[in-house]
Amino acid sequence: MTSPLRLGIAGLGTVGVGLVRIIQRNADLLTLRTGREIVISAVSAKSRTRNRGVDISAYDWEDDPVALARRDDVDVVIELMGGENGPAKALTEAAIDAGKDIVTANKAMLALHGQELAERAEEMGVALRFEAAVAGGIPVIKALSEGLAGNRITRIKGVMNGTCNYILTRMEDAGLPYETVFDEASQLGYLEADPTLDVGGIDAAHKLTLLSAIAFGVKPDFDAIQTSGIERISIEDIRAAADLGLRIKLLGVARVTGRGLEQSMSPCLVPADSPLGQLKGGMNMIVIEGDAVEQVILRGPGAGEGPTASAVIGDVVDIARGMHLPVFGQPATTLQAAVSAKATAAKPWYLRMSLLDKPGALAKVAEALGNAGVSINRMRQYGHQDTRAPVVIITHKTTRDAIDHASALAVKTGVLVGEPVAMAIEED
Numbered sequence: 001m002t003s004p005l006r007l008g009i010a011g012l013g014t015v016g017v018g019l020v021r022i023i024q025r026n027a028d029l030l031t032l033r034t035g036r037e038i039v040i041s042a043v044s045a046k047s048r049t050r051n052r053g054v055d056i057s058a059y060d061w062e063d064d065p066v067a068l069a070r071r072d073d074v075d076v077v078i079e080l081m082g083g084e085n086g087p088a089k090a091l092t093e094a095a096i097d098a099g100k101d102i103v104t105a106n107k108a109m110l111a112l113h114g115q116e117l118a119e120r121a122e123e124m125g126v127a128l129r130f131e132a133a134v135a136g137g138i139p140v141i142k143a144l145s146e147g148l149a150g151n152r153i154t155r156i157k158g159v160m161n162g163t164c165n166y167i168l169t170r171m172e173d174a175g176l177p178y179e180t181v182f183d184e185a186s187q188l189g190y191l192e193a194d195p196t197l198d199v200g201g202i203d204a205a206h207k208l209t210l211l212s213a214i215a216f217g218v219k220p221d222f223d224a225i226q227t228s229g230i231e232r233i234s235i236e237d238i239r240a241a242a243d244l245g246l247r248i249k250l251l252g253v254a255r256v257t258g259r260g261l262e263q264s265m266s267p268c269l270v271p272a273d274s275p276l277g278q279l280k281g282g283m284n285m286i287v288i289e290g291d292a293v294e295q296v297i298l299r300g301p302g303a304g305e306g307p308t309a310s311a312v313i314g315d316v317v318d319i320a321r322g323m324h325l326p327v328f329g330q331p332a333t334t335l336q337a338a339v340s341a342k343a344t345a346a347k348p349w350y351l352r353m354s355l356l357d358k359p360g361a362l363a364k365v366a367e368a369l370g371n372a373g374v375s376i377n378r379m380r381q382y383g384h385q386d387t388r389a390p391v392v393i394i395t396h397k398t399t400r401d402a403i404d405h406a407s408a409l410a411v412k413t414g415v416l417v418g419e420p421v422a423m424a425i426e427e428d
């Protein structure tokens with residue numbers, strides 16, 4: 001048998017502990033499948049004494065995670081601390097410079113510094129793997145960069161944040177308030193250290209950045225994604241959507257058009273009986289369309305201890321087997337800067353507004369929409385709340401620009417309480 005593959009793990013939180021558990025539980029299986037023993041030499045985290053429910057006494061301890069990269073008994077550095085800069089980036093750079101392979105779950109770091117890190121890793125001939133960073137336990141990086149490598153990818157669409165999907169579906173199913181389901185998501189280990197990254201759509205946009213790089217051969221460019229989160233979605237929206245046979249999803253779309261690459265991450269409405277509409281809890285779903293394969297749909301747990309650690313160990317297994325792939329599926333120096341295009345496709349839109357409950361208010365809003373060229377298809381008025389009258393409008397197909405214009409004109413009428421909530425209805 002070849003020599004053992006020796007790991008140094010930085011970060012013993014949800015994912016790090018999950019990884020230690022898998023290695024301890026499935027050691028024999030891993031050896032059978034790779035022909036090598038996979039062992040942990042050393043670990044690092046903020047607290048050495050914290051009870052994590054897993055025995056780490058056999059591993060050396062490093063107070064400074066970067067020291068893992070310098071150890072002679074570490075072949076692969078596993079970065080599971082998180083954070084786009086700071087120790088995570090310092091450790092990744094130190095590992096590359098020391099000629100060590102790296103596995104990370106850190107989408108924030110890669111979405112913002114992926115190009116530079118990939119070029120550096122490829123120059124040094126080391127692996128930089130990140131299956132856990134996108135859609136947790138779903139092997140979507142593998143699917144895109146290996147199984148679908150012969151396809152020209154035309155569109156990627158999907159739900160990529162478990163926290164948001166958990167919040168949106170649990171609020172609807174259990175009729176629970178946002179705060180309660182947010183706490184549940186935290187207990188399940190779904191949340192980022194800064195949960196505003198989850199609900200703000202940023203975490204999911206980090207993931208879409210990485211998928212686009214592989215799918216379309218573009219440099220990771222987080223800023224190219226038009227991003228909005230679920231913070232303004234209320235229980236009223238969830239109920240109104242259900243009434244209309246729709247469900248709200250934080251949906252990522254990256255699509256090649258004649259004008260360039262359209263990329264967005266935003267709350268959208270999908271038919272409740274569609275595969276995306278049926279997606280519950282912390283599940284993720286990625287729909288990939290390619291010129292040869294047509295359509296592939298991947299569904300699975302996008303967050304949490306076991307699923308995320310499953311993706312990390314999958315990368316470790318590849319390294320143990322001697323697999324060597326470019327970080328983003330083709331040499332990093334060949335990735336092109338994306339030509340970004342604004343989304344111009346016309347779609348039906350959902351608009352929820354809170355109107356002052358006084359004569360003529362609705363007529364003024366209808367006129368504002370008309371002036372922006374937005375035509376109303378359906379409208380529902382829900383129970384009055386104090387002096388407010390909530391109204392939901394479904395438009396005929398129109399563009400995002402027209403909706404933005406219509407919303408601005410509606411606000412100007414002075415009959416709205418707060419800003420309208422607008423979501424595209426994604427039918428295909």
Ligand SMILES: NC(=O)C1=CN([C@@H]2O[C@H](COP(=O)(O)OP(=O)(O)OC[C@H]3O[C@@H](n4cnc5c(N)ncnc54)[C@H](O)[C@@H]3O)[C@@H](O)[C@H]2O)C=CC1
Nearest residue numbers: 011012013014015045046080081082087105106303304308
């Ligand atoms: N929790 C999840 O479901 C998923 C997490 N990820 C990513 O995995 C990474 C880790 O996430 P979690 O395990 O959830 O985080 P966590 O907050 O549970 O654990 C982070 C660990 O890193 C350690 N750490 C942080 N800063 C450190 C420092 N300066 N020096 C030494 N240790 C330090 C902490 O002590 C802790 O042990 C993040 O990049 C996250 O985005 C990716 C997919 C899913």
Ligand SMILES: N[C@@H](CC=O)C(=O)O
Nearest residue numbers: 161162163190192303
């Ligand atoms: N916070 C993320 C964790 C996985 O990437 C999520 O909720 O999906």
Ligand code: NA
Nearest residue numbers: 131134136138
């Ligand atoms: Na994954």
